[in-house]
Amino acid sequence: MEHKRYFFEKFSITERLLESCLSEALSAGGDYADLYFESVAATSLGLDEQIVKSASQGVSAGCGVRVVSGERTGYAYTDELSPERLHRAAKTAALIASGPAKQTVQGFTETDAPNLYPAPAADLDTDLASKLDLVMRADRAARKYDPRITQVRASYADELRRILIAASDGTYASDTQPLARMSVFVIAKDAERTAKGSSGGGGRVEIGYFTGAKGPEHFAEEAARTAILQLSAVAAPAGEMEVVLGPGWPGVLLHEAVGHGLEADFNRKKTSAFAGLIGRPVASSKVTVVDNGRMPSRRGSLNVDDEGSATQETVLIENGVLKGYLSDKLSARLMGIASTGNGRRESYQQIPMPRMTNTYMLAGEDAPEDIIRSVKRGLYAVNFGGGQVDITSGKFVFSASEAYLIEDGKVTAPVRDATLIGNGPEALKHVSMVGNDLALDEGIGTCGKDGQSVPVGVGMPTVKLDRMTVGGTGR
Amino acid sequence: MSTVVATQTDLQQLAHSIVAKALISGASDAEVTIREGDEFSASVRMGDVETLKESGSRGVGLRVLVEAENGYRVASTSSSDFTADGIEHLVRGAVALAQVTSVDGFAGLPDGSEYGQLHGDLELYHEDVYSLPTEERIAWARRAEAAAMGADTRLVNSDGASFDAATGHRIFANSRGFAGEYRSSYCSVAASPIAQGANGEMQRDYWWSQARAFRNLESPEDVGREAARRTLRMLDARRVPTQRVPVVFSPEVARGIVGSVFDAATGDAIYRGASFFTGKLGEQVAAPSVTVVDDGTIPGGFGTSPFDAEGLPSRRTVIVDKGMLRNYILNTYAGRKLGMKSTGNAGRGLAGNPYVDAGNLFLEAGTHPADEILRGVQTGLYVTRLMGQGVNVVTGDYSRGAAGLWIENGELTHPVQEITIAGNLKEMLRNITAIGSDLVFRGATAAPTIRIDGMTIAGA
Numbered sequence: 001m002e003h004k005r006y007f008f009e010k011f012s013i014t015e016r017l018l019e020s021c022l023s024e025a026l027s028a029g030g031d032y033a034d035l036y037f038e039s040v041a042a043t044s045l046g047l048d049e050q051i052v053k054s055a056s057q058g059v060s061a062g063c064g065v066r067v068v069s070g071e072r073t074g075y076a077y078t079d080e081l082s083p084e085r086l087h088r089a090a091k092t093a094a095l096i097a098s099g100p101a102k103q104t105v106q107g108f109t110e111t112d113a114p115n116l117y118p119a120p121a122a123d124l125d126t127d128l129a130s131k132l133d134l135v136m137r138a139d140r141a142a143r144k145y146d147p148r149i150t151q152v153r154a155s156y157a158d159e160l161r162r163i164l165i166a167a168s169d170g171t172y173a174s175d176t177q178p179l180a181r182m183s184v185f186v187i188a189k190d191a192e193r194t195a196k197g198s199s200g201g202g203g204r205v206e207i208g209y210f211t212g213a214k215g216p217e218h219f220a221e222e223a224a225r226t227a228i229l230q231l232s233a234v235a236a237p238a239g240e241m242e243v244v245l246g247p248g249w250p251g252v253l254l255h256e257a258v259g260h261g262l263e264a265d266f267n268r269k270k271t272s273a274f275a276g277l278i279g280r281p282v283a284s285s286k287v288t289v290v291d292n293g294r295m296p297s298r299r300g301s302l303n304v305d306d307e308g309s310a311t312q313e314t315v316l317i318e319n320g321v322l323k324g325y326l327s328d329k330l331s332a333r334l335m336g337i338a339s340t341g342n343g344r345r346e347s348y349q350q351i352p353m354p355r356m357t358n359t360y361m362l363a364g365e366d367a368p369e370d371i372i373r374s375v376k377r378g379l380y381a382v383n384f385g386g387g388q389v390d391i392t393s394g395k396f397v398f399s400a401s402e403a404y405l406i407e408d409g410k411v412t413a414p415v416r417d418a419t420l421i422g423n424g425p426e427a428l429k430h431v432s433m434v435g436n437d438l439a440l441d442e443g444i445g446t447c448g449k450d451g452q453s454v455p456v457g458v459g460m461p462t463v464k465l466d467r468m469t470v471g472g473t474g475r
Numbered sequence: 476m477s478t479v480v481a482t483q484t485d486l487q488q489l490a491h492s493i494v495a496k497a498l499i500s501g502a503s504d505a506e507v508t509i510r511e512g513d514e515f516s517a518s519v520r521m522g523d524v525e526t527l528k529e530s531g532s533r534g535v536g537l538r539v540l541v542e543a544e545n546g547y548r549v550a551s552t553s554s555s556d557f558t559a560d561g562i563e564h565l566v567r568g569a570v571a572l573a574q575v576t577s578v579d580g581f582a583g584l585p586d587g588s589e590y591g592q593l594h595g596d597l598e599l600y601h602e603d604v605y606s607l608p609t610e611e612r613i614a615w616a617r618r619a620e621a622a623a624m625g626a627d628t629r630l631v632n633s634d635g636a637s638f639d640a641a642t643g644h645r646i647f648a649n650s651r652g653f654a655g656e657y658r659s660s661y662c663s664v665a666a667s668p669i670a671q672g673a674n675g676e677m678q679r680d681y682w683w684s685q686a687r688a689f690r691n692l693e694s695p696e697d698v699g700r701e702a703a704r705r706t707l708r709m710l711d712a713r714r715v716p717t718q719r720v721p722v723v724f725s726p727e728v729a730r731g732i733v734g735s736v737f738d739a740a741t742g743d744a745i746y747r748g749a750s751f752f753t754g755k756l757g758e759q760v761a762a763p764s765v766t767v768v769d770d771g772t773i774p775g776g777f778g779t780s781p782f783d784a785e786g787l788p789s790r791r792t793v794i795v796d797k798g799m800l801r802n803y804i805l806n807t808y809a810g811r812k813l814g815m816k817s818t819g820n821a822g823r824g825l826a827g828n829p830y831v832d833a834g835n836l837f838l839e840a841g842t843h844p845a846d847e848i849l850r851g852v853q854t855g856l857y858v859t860r861l862m863g864q865g866v867n868v869v870t871g872d873y874s875r876g877a878a879g880l881w882i883e884n885g886e887l888t889h890p891v892q893e894i895t896i897a898g899n900l901k902e903m904l905r906n907i908t909a910i911g912s913d914l915v916f917r918g919a920t921a922a923p924t925i926r927i928d929g930m931t932i933a934g935a
Contacts, residue, residue: 044827049747051577056826057568058553059561062532075528079555089530095609096527128575151747187749187869194748196869236874238897238933239717269520271634271669273677351526388862388876392634392669392679393712395893397863397876419865419874419895421933469714471865471874471895473931 003119003174007037007164011061011081015108018166020083021065022105024090026168029099030067030074032329033090034167036306037063037081038348042159045128047135049151055128062348065089068330069097075351106170111310113303116296117204119176120160130207131156134216138184141220148231149224151187154216156180158207165308173308178204179299179455181443184219188227197227198401201442203299203457214442226383226402229414236403236418236472242378243420243468244371244406247439249384251460254289255359255447256387256396257424258282262316262324263342263354263449264331266391273394273425274322282322283428286364289317291326293341293357299443300358300457307343307352314340316359317428328354346452356447360459364434368462371433373409379470380404380411381420394424419471427468435462486511487656490648493537493562498650500570502539503547504584508784508825509535509646515605519616520635527609533557536825539569546580548573553825581811585785589807589817590653592782593789598775600658601688604640612638615664615695622699623668627707634667634679636699640689653786660687661777664695666702672710680705680860685917687775705859708880712890714935715881721855722896722930723848723882726913728861729922733838735900736767737920738868740794740802741831742809751871751901752800760800761904764841767795769804771819771834778835778919784823789834792818795904806831838922841910845924848909850885856932857882858896871900877932894934903927 007013018035025033039061046054062079063086074096076089138154158180165173183200199222201214210216245253258274266272274282283289293302293311302311307329315323327335328343331354344355372380380403387398399419405412440459447456490507497505511533518525538551550572554565607615620636640662648654665683672678682702684693724732744750752760761767771789773779780789785807793801803813806821806829822832849857862876874897880887898906911924 045575051579052575053577053579053582054549054551054828055572055576056551056553057572058536058826059564060534060553060555062555072524073526075526075530077530077532079532079534092529096524128572132575151749187747189748194751194753194869196749196867230870236897238895238931240933240935269634270632271677271679349530349532351528386864388864390679390862392677393709393878393892395862395876395878397865397895399863399865399874416870417865417867417872417874418897419863419876421862421876421893421895423893469893469895469933469935471876471897471933473874473897473899 003162003176004164006162013037013081017083017086019105021086021090022166022168024087025065025067025094026103027101028094029097029102030069030094031103032068032168034066034165034307035063036348037164039162040159044155044157045131045135047139047154050139052132052135063089064348065093066351067093067096071334072096073351077349103168105168108166108172109170111171111173111304111308113173113175113310114294116294116301116303117178118206120178120206127207134182134210138182138216138220141217142184142186142224145221145224146228148188148190148228149186150189153185155183163306167308171308173304175303178206180205180207180209182210182216182219184223186223186227188231190231193231195227195230197223197230199223200444203297203443204301205297229402233414233416235474236415237379237470237474238472240467240469242375243465243470244375244378244380245460245463246382247435247437247460247462249441249458250381251360251441251458252384252387252398254361254460255356255458256389256398257422257427258289258316259356259359260389261391261394261424262326264325264327264335265354267325268331268335272391277322277425280322281320282425283317283320284431285320286434287317287320287428287431288362289359290315290362291356291359295358298358298440298457299445299455300356302357305341305343306345309339309341309343311341311357326354326356328352344454346454350452353450355449355454356456358440358457360438360440361461361463363436363438363461366433366435368435368437371435371462371464372406372411374433374464375406375409378406380406389424395421396424397421415472421469421471427465430466431463432466433464437461486646487648487654490646491654493566494648494650496566497537497539497569500566501541502570503542504540504650506538506649507535508823510643510825512641512643514641516637516639517612517616518635518637519613519620521633522617524613525635534825535565537565537569539573540582540584541573543578546578547582548576548578549582549828550576551826581808584649584651585787585807585817587651590651590786591788592655593772597779597781599687599779600660603689604642604660604662606689619664619666619695619699622696623666623703626700626703629670629707629710630668630703631671632669634669636666639663647784647786649786655782655786657781662686662689662692664692664698666699668702668706670706670710678706678709680709709878709890712878712892714893715891715932716935717933719929719931721852721926721928723852723855723857723924723926725857725859726915726922726924728858729925730920731861733767733836733922734920735866735868736795737769737804737833737836740804742803742805742813743831744868745803746809746812749869751868755800756803758800759798761795761798762907763798764910765795765798765904765907766793766839768793768839769834769836773835776835776916776919778833783819783821784829785821787817787819787821790819804831833919835916836920837914840912840914840923843909843911845911845913848911848924848926849882849887851909852882852885855882856891857887873898873900873903894932896930896932898930902929
């Protein structure tokens with residue numbers, strides 16, 4: 001793991017310092033302690049009204065010290081990485097426990113980790129000209145798509161995050177994580193109406209990724225197409241009906257309906273609507289859902305999680321039966337299960353918790369056209385904005401940004417934005433058809449939990465739900 | 476514990492020196508923002524401490540403007556590295572980055588006559604937020620949870636309770652001679668109990684109190700009891716059929732409507748034509764009873780500041796006046812795009828261009844007590860919780876997940892969940908038929924109870 005050398009060289013961190021800070025952290029009797037070093041360099045460029053109006057770069061670095069004593073967690077962080085400051089943070093976090101030291105620091109063993117994404121040696125701020133070219137191409141492509149496109153905003157943002165984790169249980173891991181994303185936002189206008197459209201994507205990739213099929217023209221045309229479509233959209237229907245979700249990003253359904261509810265912290269505390277349902281049917285037998293942190297170059301992927309554990313593919317629901325939870329170290333220990341490598345945090349300033357990586361439903365056997373054809377009257381939703389879930393009641397929403405009516409087995413008029421609502425432990429029981437066209441999203445997802453944002457991925461084949469509530473205003 | 480090492484004078488000096496370095500390095504103008512903060516949080520669950528967190532951090536941001544023939548090229552950098560090398564990197568990076576951006580004829584710092592700041596004590600900073608020893612802070616969180624869970628035997632679980640305190644310090648200086656700094660403080664106590672119904676169904680809600688001064692915080696017992704009341708009333712919630720009925724928004728969710736009015740009135744949405752308020756200045760956009768105000772000057776307010784992120788004094792701006800769209804909300808850039816003056820509403824992160832930000836934003840109180848508004852509804856929904864992001868400020872389309880209580884003959888009957896409410900903000904604002912007298916600030920945005928007619932509920 002050459003990743004750790006960055007911290008050794010740039011901040012003069014040594015293994016001896018790591019050990020002494022961990023000892024300090026355990027000095028008041030904690031059961032477990034870890035250090036999380038993070039250094040982030042980020043660049044963003046923004047084009048608006050055909051000119052590049054913004055360019056910014058930022059760097060930040062810091063270390064978070066965590067001490068666990070029973071179910072208690074003490075946490076402190078510092079943005080100065082001097083031995084004195086690190087020891088002070090360790091001393092502060094240590095006070096979660098009260099008593100003499102009882103644990104010693106184990107010898108470090110490096111986590112065996114894959115190489116799922118490129119790890120550039122230098123910071124990413126080298127090739128500004130190519131990044132500028134991307135946003136300018138996006139602007140041209142969106143305007144060229146249709147003269148009714150009146151406004152285009154395009155942005156490119158990337159970051160390089162370096163982490164080093166050392167824990168009193170001997171966990172020792174480091175990683176260099178690139179993350180890049182293009183976004184395009186457009187306004188379309190005709191004599192009567194104005195509409196918006198947006199698109200974007202990326203992943204744990206370098207800039208070369210955007211010279212391929214998922215380049216600026218692709219995102220610009222998608223944004224423009226959606227906005228133009230919305231100019232002629234009719235009111236979305238209101239009420240319970242058959243709903244067909246298209247492949248890819250509509251997988252946000254899974255993220256909200258089941259993913260959050262299966263995070264181990266909520267189940268350990270029995271605050272999730274899914275608590276106690278392991279081994280029980282929570283979906284139709286056609287449904288298998290996994291969370292997979294080990295997909296090459298994906299936005300939600302990680303070589304190691306933010307606790308230094310190896311990531312993995314975890315089956316959440318298999319043929320409709322609830323199989324497992326997504327866990328970090330704390331919940332794993334308290335529940336007597338293994339960590340699934342889902343301990344994540346937004347930055348060194350935050351305590352890690354169980355989070356999703358890339359969450360998707362496996363493909364079924366139905367042809368997408370047959371699925372559409374089977375619907376007499378319903379909604380075909382192919383793109384969504386965000387979603388939200390109430391873990392405890394299980395109620396979740398997600399908002400369609402591109403959807404159509406289905407009438408007598410045919411996709412007809414586009415409809416205006418509408419929110420769909422359902423109940424997590426019940427919604428997937430109404431899945432009656434699963435397409436053979438599994439797709440992952442294009443790399444735009446950011447998930448929020450307890451004020452912490454982390455990049456995630458979702459995916460799904462075309463899926464039919466026999467009933468779901470659509471929140472439009474029409475009939 | 477505090478990681479603040481420099482005194483405030485040192486940080487102002489640092490800001491000035493970064494401005495000077497930027498000018499020497501080739502910037503025509505420069506703006507420097509420095510932020511530092513400390514935070515403490517204690518959370519308990521089921522009576523036991525769950526987390527204790529205590530730390531501080533700081534960051535510096537630089538924005539440079541390089542003059543060109545017809546405007547400026549701008550760029551910005553930010554860093555958490557306050558060493559000489561770090562600052563050098565910050566300055567060189569920003570100036571180099573400005574070479575790649577386009578010349579923008581509307582960019583540029585505010586005119587000299589516009590700078591200024593409010594004087595006198597705005598009551599933003601109270602040292603007493605840190606006055607409690609750690610054990611007492613934990614006790615506050617415990618008391619809030621105990622009061623919640625002790626309210627009823629159906630409260631069987633808890634998502635925890637917390638006590639938080641934080642202080643912040645913001646310094647801003649630019650190359651036109653503006654320099655200012657202020658401190659702010661915050662503390663809060665919150666509880667989130669879980670109730671279980673006869674059929675095993677669970678409901679969770681929460682309540683909180685926040686204040687700039689510890690002495691102004693509501694008691695943990697009051698917070699806990701209110702959290703319990705809100706949670707219990709949702710037990711045995713059911714769905715209702717799809718229909719069109721009046722919807723009464725409780726103050727907590729009515730705030731969201733006020734936020735959407737603000738979003739639609741922000742200058743950058745207006746000049747892009749990306750708002751349903753575009754071109755509507757001076758027109759009736761809401762019921763005559765509706766007045767929406769943004770006021771960054773209210774002493775002690777959570778949206779109060781002596782100056783905005785460009786060094787202009789905070790002020791009071793009426794957005795909607797008796798239903799008429801009176802003002803857009805602007806920073807300098809959006810103002811120039813629209814041929815108007817900034818309303819002193821610039822906000823910014825450490826890096827990036829200034830955006831448009833709210834101060835204390837509110838819908839003026841009406842004359843009806845909230846219970847009178849409920850009594851006036853024959854059949855309808857009292858909505859207390861909204862979910863999702865289904866608000867489109869370009870078109871005004873509004874569709875969100877909702878939960879609350881059903882109204883029959885003016886009385887609250889049973890709880891309702893797993894439904895949506897939908898409409899279009901253009902019509903919703905005109906269809907505000909009652910505004911409550913219960914305006915209370917529990918944050919920077921506030922609204923009283925409001926009734927909106929003609930919305931569609933989608934349910935079973």
